[in-house]
Amino acid sequence: xxxxxxxxxxxxxxxxxxxxxxxxxxxxxxxxxxxxxxxxxxxxxxxxxxxxxxxxxxxxxxxxxxxxxxxxxxxxxxxxxxxxxxxxxxxxxxxxxxxxxxxxxxxxxxxxxxxxxxxxxxxxxxxxxxxxxxxxxxxxxxxxxxxxxxxxxxxxxxxxxxxxxxxxxxxxxxxxxxxxxxxxxxxxxxxxxxxxxxxxxxxxxxxxxxxxxxxxxxxxxxxxxxxxxxxxxxxx
Numbered sequence: 001x002x003x004x005x006x007x008x009x010x011x012x013x014x015x016x017x018x019x020x021x022x023x024x025x026x027x028x029x030x031x032x033x034x035x036x037x038x039x040x041x042x043x044x045x046x047x048x049x050x051x052x053x054x055x056x057x058x059x060x061x062x063x064x065x066x067x068x069x070x071x072x073x074x075x076x077x078x079x080x081x082x083x084x085x086x087x088x089x090x091x092x093x094x095x096x097x098x099x100x101x102x103x104x105x106x107x108x109x110x111x112x113x114x115x116x117x118x119x120x121x122x123x124x125x126x127x128x129x130x131x132x133x134x135x136x137x138x139x140x141x142x143x144x145x146x147x148x149x150x151x152x153x154x155x156x157x158x159x160x161x162x163x164x165x166x167x168x169x170x171x172x173x174x175x176x177x178x179x180x181x182x183x184x185x186x187x188x189x190x191x192x193x194x195x196x197x198x199x200x201x202x203x204x205x206x207x208x209x210x211x212x213x214x215x216x217x218x219x220x221x222x223x224x225x226x227x228x229x230x231x232x233x234x235x236x
Contacts, residue, residue, distance in 0.1 A: 046229020
């Protein structure tokens with residue numbers, strides 16, 4: 001349990017830093033203790049394909065990046081606990097309807113929903129329990145997310161060929177906290193070194209919270225995210 005709290009505290013404290021400084025700081029603070037067979041840290045990079053259930057008809061899934069850190073705490077030879085932090089996890093929905101820019105002369109250019117999306121950027125903190133089956137792992141656990149920004153983005157091309165964009169901050173329309181459950185399967189791609197190697201993950205994140213702040217909304221809106229990413233230990 002002490003290892004879990006220590007790993008979480010270190011991950012949260014390093015969240016604002018880029019990946020390279022994070023690795024350096026962990027090495028300086030934890031030294032060789034951050035590179036044992038029972039406790040090590042990893043970087044992860046990948047893609048989100050997300051949707052907001054309860055969104056208006058006609059909207060579609062949207063894509064985005066995710067990047068973060070994880071700590072693997074081996075409880076037994078096959079069982080491990082993995083707290084993670086993803087400082088930038090983009091969610092949301094595409095093909096949202098346009099309202100207005102406030103300038104009637106510009107509004108007609110932004111009517112194409114195919115060039116419009118809602119970007120919700122969260123800091124996610126999942127904690128998974130994982131079970132190893134050879135080079136395969138399966139895992140599940142809860143997560144909590146904190147909203148960093150919510151932006152509606154609209155793009156258009158002018159007759160002159162110039163690109164036009166309009167962004168609107170809609171952070172006040174969304175709750176600051178999200179939570180739910182995570183389930184994943186992963187496969188160690190490269191030959192493991194002491195049981196660790198480059199790992200490919202496929203994960204489903206099911207939000208349980210209604211993330212829309214408007215209490216008059218007709219129904220709940222929840223994040224639904226498929227993630228595909230790779231992870232690898234950077235201090236070991």
